[in-house]
Amino acid sequence: MPLKDLSVLLGVILIVIMLIIPLPPGMLDFLIIINISIALLIILVAMNTKEPLQFSIFPTLLLLVTLFRLGLNVSTTRSILGNGEAGNVIDTFGSFVVGGNALVGFVVFLILIIIQFIVITKGAERVSEVGARFTLDAMPGKQMSIDADLNAGIISETEAKERRQKIEREADFYGSMDGASKFVKGDAIAGIVIVIINIIFGLIIGMMQLGLSIGESAQKFTLLTVGDGLVSQIPALLISTATGIIVTRAASKGNLGQDITEQIFAYPKMLYVAGGTIALLGIMTPINPLITFPIAGLLLAGGYFLSKAEKEAEMTDIVASTEEETNEDLKSPESVVNLLQIDPIEFEFGYGLIPLADANQGGDLLDRVVMIRRQLAIELGMIVPVIRIRDNIQLQPNEYVIKIKGNEVAKGDLLLDHYMAMSPGVEDESIVGIDTIEPAFGLPAQWISEEMKEQAELSGYTVVDPPSVVSTHLTEIIKKHAHELIGRQETKQLVDHLKESYPTLVEDVTPNTLSVGEIQKVLAKLLKENISIRNLPIIFETLADYGQMTKDTDLITEYVRQALSRQISKQFSVPGEPLYVITLSGKIEKLIADSIQQTEHGNYLSLDPNDSQQLLDAVVVEMERLSQMGQMPVLLCSPAVRMFVRQLLERYIPHVPVLSYNELEPTVEVQSVGVVSL
Numbered sequence: 001m002p003l004k005d006l007s008v009l010l011g012v013i014l015i016v017i018m019l020i021i022p023l024p025p026g027m028l029d030f031l032i033i034i035n036i037s038i039a040l041l042i043i044l045v046a047m048n049t050k051e052p053l054q055f056s057i058f059p060t061l062l063l064l065v066t067l068f069r070l071g072l073n074v075s076t077t078r079s080i081l082g083n084g085e086a087g088n089v090i091d092t093f094g095s096f097v098v099g100g101n102a103l104v105g106f107v108v109f110l111i112l113i114i115i116q117f118i119v120i121t122k123g124a125e126r127v128s129e130v131g132a133r134f135t136l137d138a139m140p141g142k143q144m145s146i147d148a149d150l151n152a153g154i155i156s157e158t159e160a161k162e163r164r165q166k167i168e169r170e171a172d173f174y175g176s177m178d179g180a181s182k183f184v185k186g187d188a189i190a191g192i193v194i195v196i197i198n199i200i201f202g203l204i205i206g207m208m209q210l211g212l213s214i215g216e217s218a219q220k221f222t223l224l225t226v227g228d229g230l231v232s233q234i235p236a237l238l239i240s241t242a243t244g245i246i247v248t249r250a251a252s253k254g255n256l257g258q259d260i261t262e263q264i265f266a267y268p269k270m271l272y273v274a275g276g277t278i279a280l281l282g283i284m285t286p287i288n289p290l291i292t293f294p295i296a297g298l299l300l301a302g303g304y305f306l307s308k309a310e311k312e313a314e315m316t317d318i319v320a321s322t323e324e325e326t327n328e329d330l331k332s333p334e335s336v337v338n339l340l341q342i343d344p345i346e347f348e349f350g351y352g353l354i355p356l357a358d359a360n361q362g363g364d365l366l367d368r369v370v371m372i373r374r375q376l377a378i379e380l381g382m383i384v385p386v387i388r389i390r391d392n393i394q395l396q397p398n399e400y401v402i403k404i405k406g407n408e409v410a411k412g413d414l415l416l417d418h419y420m421a422m423s424p425g426v427e428d429e430s431i432v433g434i435d436t437i438e439p440a441f442g443l444p445a446q447w448i449s450e451e452m453k454e455q456a457e458l459s460g461y462t463v464v465d466p467p468s469v470v471s472t473h474l475t476e477i478i479k480k481h482a483h484e485l486i487g488r489q490e491t492k493q494l495v496d497h498l499k500e501s502y503p504t505l506v507e508d509v510t511p512n513t514l515s516v517g518e519i520q521k522v523l524a525k526l527l528k529e530n531i532s533i534r535n536l537p538i539i540f541e542t543l544a545d546y547g548q549m550t551k552d553t554d555l556i557t558e559y560v561r562q563a564l565s566r567q568i569s570k571q572f573s574v575p576g577e578p579l580y581v582i583t584l585s586g587k588i589e590k591l592i593a594d595s596i597q598q599t600e601h602g603n604y605l606s607l608d609p610n611d612s613q614q615l616l617d618a619v620v621v622e623m624e625r626l627s628q629m630g631q632m633p634v635l636l637c638s639p640a641v642r643m644f645v646r647q648l649l650e651r652y653i654p655h656v657p658v659l660s661y662n663e664l665e666p667t668v669e670v671q672s673v674g675v676v677s678l
Helices: 003-020 025-048 058-083 088-097 102-152 157-208 214-248 256-264 268-284 289-331 334-339 351-357 365-380 450-458 466-480 488-501 503-509 516-528 536-546 553-563 565-572 586-594 609-628 639-649
Strands: 345-349 387-391 399-404 407-413 419-422 434-437 444-448 462-464 579-584 596-599 602-605 635-637 658-660 670-676
Touching: 003 058, 025 058, 025 088, 025 214, 058 157, 058 214, 088 214, 102 157, 102 214, 157 214, 268 289, 345 351, 351 365, 351 387, 351 466, 365 387, 365 466, 399 466, 407 466, 419 450, 419 466, 444 450, 450 462, 462 466, 488 503, 488 516, 488 536, 503 536, 516 536, 516 553, 536 553, 553 565, 553 602, 553 639, 553 658, 579 586, 579 609, 586 596, 586 639, 602 639, 609 639, 609 670, 635 639, 635 670, 639 658
Parallel strands: 345 387, 579 635, 579 670, 635 658
Antiparallel strands: 345 399, 399 407, 419 444, 419 462, 434 444, 596 602
8 A cells, every 4th residue: 555545544543543542741742743734734735726626635634634633632631631731842832832821821712712713714614605606506607618619619528528527626625615614613612612621620630639729720720721722723723724715715827925925016006105104104193103114114115116127027028028929920830821911902101191090199090991981881882891001111201002902003192281272163373382183083283281271262172181182082992993892702791691681582693593703793893883782682683583594794784784773873863954975876886786796705895996996086075075064974875785885995984984775764864965976
């Protein structure tokens, strides 16, 4: 049998022997010192555990130690009443510790009993009871949490098993502590009873058997009894304190000493407050300043050094954290992969424009970007990706750049202390500024000072501040490139959102009729011509109707546009006013129709280059004439050729809307103001 197991068995046998067989005083001295040592060791272990389960044997150990101490009480009582002595240790506690005064010793003993029984034991018992109840009540929830983590793949089967076992052990531990705390309570009561018995029967034995006077008998047996009580109650007090520490201990990264020092001294400023209070106590009261000032000085000095150490630790942590993150990033296999990430939309600016985005300097660009995304979601019906905003030291101080998927698509300059003024058509020579070009629409403008702002507004100029200039530019760029920003993943999000309200409609379209990629192509073609896709139910109804007839996304897009005729009519016409359009001559429409080549992969326009150039020139001439009349240029043609006319024009004059007759509502009054002819 291992020596460890044998020692425990011998200890239990020794307890039985102490209860039955009288022990010599020398043996009692040895066992009393052992008892004190065990109690001291237990409280030290309890203070150094990080969580209660690290001392899971404590409830059983508490029972054995209590029995050992009670066995000692029986042996010492037998020796005191039988022989009038109980060894050197008890005699020392009775004479030296309490100064040979039995009354003082008895009072000290009573104080120890009160502290142990009323304060520590009572509190530990209550905490044990509540801890056991709460642990048992929380078991089902913890088990469900483990099962959820296991099903989600967050933890493995082995980890789940270990966590379940820990929960079971916690329940067993707190249940055992609830019962073991009763031992401590009973031990305190037994200590009081034993002392009273020893004093009463000691007086009787001293007077009747030893022939001592009542004073001599009281002095002799009371001192021995009080010494015995102190010898037993000091270890009992240590064990009771260890019980309280264990049941009130919360799991942490350190032991009790580390936690106390770290948490109490975590606020150095409070040491200043405490030191100042103690110093005032010595000044404002009769308390000797020689006592208060040194303590106040220690507190103030401690606060100073702790504050200094805290700042140094923060700097060290920041540097270490930065170095660690950098090293980890460089060492990690994903570090190269992260460099390949391209943001859908980027807004970069020079250092001179930092106040534009810095909220501490009054910049509201971030708030404007949020509003831009909301506005475009309503206008275009798509979810605009997050816009990455950052400064770039390679740019000029007042320069900014807009990138779409890593490629620069627009740039501009801002003067933060100026306003951009755009002329109403009639120049005012008194308005003097720095000539520039409005970036969103390419209109001539001027940067004017704040003093000239009011005068420019009175002259009819449109005056806008720099944040509004860049917000408008960013909005127009996103609209222009919206078709590039809607990919398959974004389309899938729109489809899933629509499915919540129209599940049958979505199931009728995808995945059997059309794939997500084909739906994405249709939506991108609509956005490319600035047609909102917000009305997804109508779009999907059309896809469901015509998706089974053809897979040509260009042709399906034309059907969708016709289904959106009310939306398109409202977009390009003004209520109560006619829609001024330019039409194609019959000859041109016939030429385009005859030039359409049909293949198994779709139809395309094969027009003679000379005819194409002449057609483009004629359209430009008519559009410029219509613009000079102050009307928005719209080109109207038949549904059969609209798609091909748009393909021909979009490379050279992409801003010109091309509509077909079927895309206009019958209520729209159409007025032709020009005909394109060769």
